Amino acid sequence: MPVLLYIHGFNSSERSHKANVLVEAVAKMGLPQAVISPRLSWQPAKAIQQLEALIEANLSEGVTLIGSSLGGFYAGYLAEKYQLNAILVNPAVQAPSLLTHHLGHQENPYTQEVYELTPAHMAELDALVVEPTPERYWLMIQEGDEVLDYRAALAAFPHVARLTQEPNGDHRFVDFERFIPEILRFAQITTD
Template sequence: MAVLIYIHGFNSSEHSHKANVLKQAAHSLHVAPTFISPRLSWQPKVAIQQLEALIEANLSQGVTLIGSSLGGFYATYLTEKYGIKSILVNPAMQAPILLKDYLGPQRNPYTNDEYELTNDHMAELEALVVTTPTSNRYWLMVQEGDEVLDYRAALQAFPNVAKLTHEKGGDHSFTDFQRFSLDIFRFAEIITN
């Protein structure tokens, strides 16, 4: 059976709100084993290696990614590498530029991990930039009220997506995300009804 892999954002974790919403939905739909939400390293290169291992272990069954914020940036790179589908939720398409504002000591409020974000990590992000994504592999979800990212950058990066959810208002967490649970599992071809 196909799997859905959730990729959390910067200084987030596998227990973020969206991850929990999808985990509960997977249980309600009786497809819990199809939902994977890993804790990822704060180091971009290591996080990508973790995700590549997960994708490769499940590729024969079918893999769809869902990435939020920085997770959407990672998902884009991996979607192109493996030719799979992704759902991008308020994705940080300009991550190498945006995260420069966070250089220095960091503390993840979910995991309490403390680390230092450096220019070497920005170079790791630069290596993941996709300039011309294959738009028909993506479902792009943006809300104009995103207080962290400019939603227009995502719309510009993905001009002809397979599916677009573009809403006024909202915020970076994607307000009322749970409305889309069923459609997400359908897009991942885990459920058909």
Template sequence: MAVLIYIHGFNSSECSHKANVLKQAAHSFHAEDTFISPRLSWQPKLAIQQLEELIEANLWQGVTLIGSSLGGFYAVYLTEKYAIKSILVNPAMQAPMLLKDYLGPQLNPYTNEMYELTDEHMVELEALVVAAPTSPRYWLMVQEGDEVLDYRAALQAFPDAAKLTHEKGGDHSFTDFQRFSADIFKFAEITTN
């Protein structure tokens, strides 16, 4: 059976709200084994290596990614590399530029991990930029009320997305995300209704 891999955002974790919503949905669909939500390294290069290992271990049965914010940025790189599908939730399409504002000491509020974000990590992010994503592989979910990212950057990057959820209002966390649980598992070809 196909799997859905959740990619959390910057200073988030596998225990974020969206990850928990999807975990509960998988349980309600009796498809617990189809949902994977790893804790990723804060270092971009290591996070990508972790995700590549997970994808390669499951590629034979079908993989769909769902990435939020920085996780959406990672998902684009991986979607193109493996020619799979992704759901992008308020993705940080300009991650290398955006995260420059966060250089220096960091504390992940979910894991209490302390670390330092450096210019070297920005170089690692730059290496993951995809200039022209294959739009039909993606379901793009954006809310105009995102207080962290400019939703228009994502709309410009995916003019022909396979599926588009574009809402006024909302916020960076994607308000009322749970409304889409059933459709997400259907898009990932895990459920049929």
């Protein structure tokens, strides 16, 4: 069975709202293995290693990525490396420059993990910058995103296969759950 791999954002966790909505939806359908939502390392290179292992373990069944914020940045890199389709939800397309504003002491509010974000981690992010193949992507953005400028995502991912652009909203993507049926079809988990 194809799987949908959810990639959470910076200082988030595998139990974010969007992850929970997806996990609950497939559980209600009797397909609990259809969504994989791992807790990722805060270190970019280690997070990518974790995701690559999950992708490689499920490639034969089919993998679609869905990434939110920093997870959207990771999804872009992985989609190109493995030639996968990906859904990018308010992606942090300029992650290497954006996260330089967060260098230093960090505490993840979801996991309480405390760590130090350094310039070496920005170099790890720089290594993940890729040129996107537009037909792989469904870009989901809300113009009211208070964290990221939605125009950067539009510029980075022009001519995507599918675009959902909504006025207002926020970084969490308001009413994300209304897209669950379409997301599961995009990931070929359901066909109806």
